[in-house]
Amino acid sequence: MGINRIEGLVFGVDNIEKCTGFLDQxxxxxxxxxxxxxxxxxxENQTIIIKDINDASLPKAVEEGPTVREVVWGVDSKDSLDKIGAEMSKDRDVTEDSSGGLHCYDEIGIANGFVVEDVVEVEEExxxxNFxxxxxxxxxxxxKTQEHRTRPYRIGHVVYNFPEEHREKAVSFYTDRLGFRVTDAVTNMGDFMQCEGSTYHHNWFLSHRGNRVMFNHVAFEVKDLEQIILGGKYMRERDWDTSRNPGRHNLGSNLHWYFKNPCGGEIEYFSDMDRMDENxxxxxxxxxxxINFWKAEIVL
Incomplete structure (x- = not known):
């Protein structure tokens, strides 16, 4: 279906000032x-929008409190966007906004948007x-390689939890109808999926661990482990709370550091993820x- 990446996220939050400061930092x-x-x-010009939790323009939430209200996917062309609209319209309501973006809900109530991607190419060594x-x-x-601030290149992936009894319909919506590929399917855990135009181990992970649908985390890619540590150190120095210590995941192999996110769920710096193609x-x-090959111990 020509989906290449996550184009953006829309959050509904209960403290705009706090969330604005957090994302800035x-x-x-x-x-x-x-x-x-x-x-x-x-x-790379992916968009993160925060609005008041009671804003009438927001899609309905899957949970109470601050959370993601819509995941927006970037597609390669208007033709692909039209095909997605036709496919989704077979069995659900699809709305079109003033800019031509399409909006609907998946099988477990997560709001999805679809737009033609608007990528900014970043030149970086x-x-x-030395080894x-x-x-x-x-x-x-x-x-010369040192940076005063960590600046995320891209949104790499988004994760949701949901009840296991909905696994088949939740996953097949993305694989059968939107062209996603499953890289790792894990009993008692979940399904790691990449969108059609991506080689990242996962852009979308549906974890069937939990008794309700809920946003888990969003992950932002940075250059390397040093940028993860510098970014995490900067956040810690400003009294933001770590939720999972730095480490390297098993599935996906990405280096990571997670923080509690006032916009909802958790937020992750990551780098060096496995890359897979259609082979x-x-x-x-x-x-x-x-879950991890290793994890550092940091005094919180």
């Missing part, structure tokens, strides 16, 4: 801010690491593997 680019809400972007006889940084010191064969797990 997280390193996102603030485009607009007022007492009614705010708009932020990643370096890959991390440079043994591989010396790309000869006669150069590390100072990857789905792995099926009867038992969930360890």
């Amino acid at each position: 997280w390193g996102l680019e603030k485009q607009e801010a007022s007492e009614k809400g705010a708009i932020f972007t990643t370096l 890959a991390p440079v690491l 043994n006889r591989f010396v790309p940084r000869l006669n150069e010191t590390i100072e 990857w064969e789905t792995r099926y797990w009867d038992e969930p593997p360890a």
